[in-house]
Amino acid sequence: MDTAFVFPGMGPSRFPEVGRFMVGNPIARRLLRRADEVLGYSVVDRFADADTDYDEAAQVAFLVNCLALAEWAQQHLDEVPAVCTGASFGQKTVAGYTGALSFEDTVLLTARLARVLDDYFRTEHTDIVTQSFVRVPDDRLEPVLAELTARGEWYEFACHLDAGFHMVNLRQSAVDWFVTRLRSVGGLPLYAMRPPMHSSLFTGLHATVRDEILPEFTFADPAVPIVSDQTGELLTTADQVRTLVLDGFVRPVRWPDAVATLRDRSVGKVLVVGQDAMFGRVECVVRSFEVVAVNPRLAMQPRRQPVPAGR
Amino acid sequence: MTDPQFEEILRGHLPFLPADEPLTPDTNLTDHGLDSLGIVDLLTALEGQYGVAFVDDALTRETFETVGSLWSVLDGLRPAAV
Numbered sequence: 001m002d003t004a005f006v007f008p009g010m011g012p013s014r015f016p017e018v019g020r021f022m023v024g025n026p027i028a029r030r031l032l033r034r035a036d037e038v039l040g041y042s043v044v045d046r047f048a049d050a051d052t053d054y055d056e057a058a059q060v061a062f063l064v065n066c067l068a069l070a071e072w073a074q075q076h077l078d079e080v081p082a083v084c085t086g087a088s089f090g091q092k093t094v095a096g097y098t099g100a101l102s103f104e105d106t107v108l109l110t111a112r113l114a115r116v117l118d119d120y121f122r123t124e125h126t127d128i129v130t131q132s133f134v135r136v137p138d139d140r141l142e143p144v145l146a147e148l149t150a151r152g153e154w155y156e157f158a159c160h161l162d163a164g165f166h167m168v169n170l171r172q173s174a175v176d177w178f179v180t181r182l183r184s185v186g187g188l189p190l191y192a193m194r195p196p197m198h199s200s201l202f203t204g205l206h207a208t209v210r211d212e213i214l215p216e217f218t219f220a221d222p223a224v225p226i227v228s229d230q231t232g233e234l235l236t237t238a239d240q241v242r243t244l245v246l247d248g249f250v251r252p253v254r255w256p257d258a259v260a261t262l263r264d265r266s267v268g269k270v271l272v273v274g275q276d277a278m279f280g281r282v283e284c285v286v287r288s289f290e291v292v293a294v295n296p297r298l299a300m301q302p303r304r305q306p307v308p309a310g311r
Numbered sequence: 312m313t314d315p316q317f318e319e320i321l322r323g324h325l326p327f328l329p330a331d332e333p334l335t336p337d338t339n340l341t342d343h344g345l346d347s348l349g350i351v352d353l354l355t356a357l358e359g360q361y362g363v364a365f366v367d368d369a370l371t372r373e374t375f376e377t378v379g380s381l382w383s384v385l386d387g388l389r390p391a392a393v
Contacts, residue, residue: 134351183370188354190347281348 001268002082004227004289005070007097008276009088009253010062012053018065018275019048021296027075028068035064035107054195056114059089063110065296066093066274067103073271073294076303083234083265085227085258087279088159088197091248097273098222100241105217109245112213120205121195127171130158130196131178134165136187141166144181148174158198159253162282167253169199198252206249214246227265232257234265259284313382316360321378324353336379350375363388 022028022044035043043064046057073079086094092113096106136144141164148155153174159167164187170178172192179189219238226235228244230251235241262270270289272280280291318334327344328334345353353375354365365374365388374384 134347135354180367183367186364186366186370188347188351188370277346277348 002266003079003269003271004262004265004267005073005079005081005084005094005097005224006270006272006280006285007066007070007084007086007090007093008272008274008279009090010054010059011275011277013058013062013275014053015048015050015061018061018296019044021065021068021300022047022061025068025072025296025299027071028065031064031068031071031103034103035060038104038107039111054114056111056118059114060107060110062089062274063093063096063106066090067096067106069294069296069299070097070273072299073273076299077271077292077294079269079271079292081224081271083225083227083262083267084222085229085262087229087255087258088248088253090274090279091229091245093274094226095219095222095241095245098224098226098241100219100222100226100238101217109213109217112216113209116205116208116213117195120202120208124204125196125199125201127173128169128196128199128201129172129175130167130169130193130198131175132159132161132165132167132190132193133179133182134161134188134190136166136182136185137164140185140187144178144185147181148178151177156199156201157252158196159255160257161253161255161278162284163256165282167193167198169196169201198248198250200250202249206246209249210246214242217242227258227261229253229255229258232261234261255279255282256284259288263288313378317357317382317385320353320356320360321381324349324356334378336377336382338378340375340377340381345375357385361385361389 032043043057043060047061050058084094084098092106092110095101096103153170155168155170157166158169175192182189219242221238222241228235230247235244267289271292271294273294275295280293285291322328324345325343358364369384369388374381
């Protein structure tokens with residue numbers, strides 16, 4: 001059975017949770033030095049001072065931590081993936097890990113995209129949020145969404161995570177009604193995220209990234225095949241990876257499709273590489289694979305030194 | 312205040328709670344490792360154990376703040392003893 005590396009989407013991540021890893025792990029320190037050179041500022045210092053969850057430095061820190069943990073897993077767990085995937089933000093990480101982008105370019109692209117997103121959502125779609133919720137199977141969700149439409153509201157799926165577990169884009173003004181209605185059918189609303197993500201409405205953002213950002217970056221064929229989190233397809237060329245990163249702005253994540261492809265590829269073990277509270281923990285993943293959470297906590301645990309031969 | 316099954320189920324969902332640390336009504340659940348997907352698992356376990364269904368206001372964030380707030384909601388969902 002093969003091993004897959006899964007690079008998670010980014011959740012709220014604060015410096016106190018990962019700071020010890022960033023300053024104490026030699027791989028992370030080395031990669032952070034390279035990131036600092038690319039960006040011209042200290043990622044650690046700026047991340048420590050960040051006042052929002054998705055600050056540019058927080059995004060770069062998340063990226064670098066994931067890539068450092070992947071290298072750590074290869075060294076200390078002796079794991080090499082036969083296939084990789086990345087969910088949402090993890091699309092950038094997997095591009096960097098597989099060599100579709102150089103480390104320096106992955107860092108620079110992450111920072112550039114963070115700035116573009118900030119600028120775009122400061123003036124565009126200011127009333128849209130991404131609401132996540134769980135415990136709402138389709139037969140209960142469909143009537144709720146039908147009522148939402150009947151109220152004259154727009155919605156669109158941003159992310160399918162698992163059976164009964166989704167993210168939906170909708171107007172902020174409809175959120176109170178929506179979450180109350182979800183609770184009435186036993187659903188558990190989680191977070192209303194701003195900026196929103198993955199919507200066909202964000203064509204302006206898509207065009208800016210396509211025309212002004214991506215032409216500055218050269219993609220290569222990935223060294224390891226990548227499973228698309230949007231379609232479940234296997235990606236093996238530079239252009240496919242570039243399209244994956246670009247289309248992530250306007251296409252929903254279909255995580256169960258990516259998981260199904262991993263299953264079809266005879267993957268038996270999944271290493272979820274990075275801080276994750278979601279993508280590696282949903283039922284469709286934990287039911288299908290042996291899951292190892294490769295996070296800063298694991299990497300900072302004291303490890304037994306190998307005993308020299310002959311003793 | 313609570314019952315042994317509740318405490319046993321809850322402890323199983325609080326990965327950062329030392330085994331020898333007592334649960335009190337003020338014990339904060341998030342601080343002891345209960346996150347979003349942990350809440351989902353916990354709900355399933357409590358619903359199975361007590362034969363109740365968490366809906367409506369029982370599913371707000373306040374329910375899962377402390378041991379006391381969760382027990383209070385759960386106790387309110389249980390059929391009254393006769």
